[in-house]
Amino acid sequence: MTRIVDKKAQEAALSRAVWDVLGQQGLERLTVRAVAAAAGCTTGLVMHRFPNRQALLRHARQLLHEKTRARVEALERDAPSPRAALRDVLRQGLALDAETRHESIVWVGFLAAAVADDELIEMHRAGNRAWRARVERLVGAAAPDWAEADVSDVALGLITMAEGAAAFAAADPVAYPPAAQEQMLTAALTAYGLSEERRSLSR
Amino acid sequence: MTRIVDKKAQEAALSRAVWDVLGQQGLERLTVRAVAAAAGCTTGLVMHRFPNRQALLRHARQLLHEKTRARVEALERDAPSPRAALRDVLRQGLALDAETRHESIVWVGFLAAAVADDELIEMHRAGNRAWRARVERLVGAAAPDWAEADVSDVALGLITMAEGAAAFAAADPVAYPPAAQEQMLTAALTAYGLSEERRSLSR
DNA sequence: CTCCTGTCGTAACAGACGTTACGGTAACAT
DNA sequence: ATGTTACCGTAACGTCTGTTACGACAGGAG
Secondary structure, eight states: OOOOOOHHHHHHHHHHHHHHHHHHTOGGGOOHHHHHHHHTSOHHHHHHHSSSHHHHHHHHHHHHHHHHHHHHHHHHHHOSSHHHHHHHHHHTTSOOSHHHHHHHHHHHHHHHHGGGOHHHHHHHHHHHHHHHHHHHHHHHHHSTTSOHHHHHHHHHHHHHHHHHHHHHHHHOTTTSOHHHHHHHHHHHHHHHTOOSSSOOOOO | OOOOOOHHHHHHHHHHHHHHHHHHTOGGGOOHHHHHHHHTSOHHHHHHHSSSHHHHHHHHHHHHHHHHHHHHHHHHHHOSSHHHHHHHHHHTTSOOSHHHHHHHHHHHHHHHHGGGOHHHHHHHHHHHHHHHHHHHHHHHHHSTTSOHHHHHHHHHHHHHHHHHHHHHHHHOTTTSOHHHHHHHHHHHHHHHTOOSSSOOSOO
């Protein structure tokens, strides 16, 4: 009939191009032409795969969410203990290397873009609430005897800290090197009584 | 000689217009025309006061930084104790009402814009480092017997938590109501042993 | 009053933008 | 081999962008 093209792979490649432009040139220069150039094609292909720029951005946002979720699930599955799982899952959200630093910049870019796009902000909220629920579950597993309210407060403190640290480190890698972020996370987990080293008796 | 116009006031009004557009329409719609419309003037005045769009954005960024610094200094000056100062200063960084929520959106917008503007990112870094140094000083005053490294780790955990919470709450006010943010902050300060309620003996 | 200097609205410019239309091309079915 | 259908590069469209140029206007100085 017609020749076969891997549409999903093309869409993923274009989404990666969106991440590249967003991370290296910023939201203001995130044009269809720039994405096409980063993907090594022309605007013809981009507009053939997506009805418009909005749909392209939304697909790229969705794919980023799925990517991080897969990474988190793998970390959680492979963790030797609930507290290790909590620590590893939070750790992956930091900006510790070039890739995660890039991801954090892209995350901020999408958040800024969501101001002008109702569906983007809705996607952010859905993903963020799932993320929060996950960390609450991990905190609950790491501290089974805690009251629900304490689990909620601590989980919130942890996810906001991780996200804020990633944003700070992405914007100023020199001032926030990986070691500083890791020590910050360790200090927080220890303070909350969620460190793996020695179990705290209670809060 | 010539008629007198309050240039500083005009620049401030235009900067407020930048904040308005950035917070309500987002970075992508932050055009010179939109700023002029929000300020109730035309592009003629905008381009008469600023050499170009970049300078307008940078001035607005600078003014936002000075605004929050003034607020923080007042809070710090009026605080009854070092621990109250720390708590109040961190609290003002949260997104607890419409104004601070708006400020947080604007902050994210400027951070996203800084990807494409070397001077904006440099301004962010300078302001952020000053902010970090301030909180480190406040933590040191609130816990005089701590080691320098501990002060640094805890201060970093606190500022990243506050910034992350503001961003989350601005993007999803329903899921992150003021009470949740305040409880999160209280829980963190208590966990770190920086609560005002009862002095912790040591970390 | 008459300059005259700074103010700022109006209008236009070139370029970049998202989007549409079209056509050459390549691969599959027959 | 030939027809057919989807693919996608090319080019154009109208719109919107930052920026420039110009001129009308206002108010202190002489």
